[in-house]
Amino acid sequence: MIDIKHQIDPAVNTVRGEIVSFIQSLSDCYHQTTGDAPIIEGVTYGSDLRLFTNHAHIPAVLFCPGDVRLAHAANEYVEIDEVITTVKIIANMIVAWCGSSHE
Secondary structure, three states, X not given: OOOOOOOOOOOOOXXXXXXHHHHXXXXXXXXXXXXXXXXXXXXXXXXXXXXXXXXXXXXXXXXXXXXXXXXXXXXXOOOHHHHHHHHHHHHHHHHHHOOOOOO
8 A cells, every 4th residue: 555645634525425416416506507517626735625524524525716726826816707607506506405496
């Protein structure tokens, strides 16, 4: 076994079925809101998500607007249209997760 050292502990979701269902629902809401297929991938940077998953045992995914290549730069910014689209996706996700439908 290879022992890999991380600068920051990776986020680990332990409730597989629940997180898979959540990601599918979020993907559906993304597609319904934007008309595009979502890109689902792992990332090589750290975030506070690990605190939710590793310490509080809350299944979580990282979903946000913007380009991570601009994060923490002197000219960091997020396009307003991306923020508005993200708010719509999250609102639709909440409605779907609560068992209703959105238009």
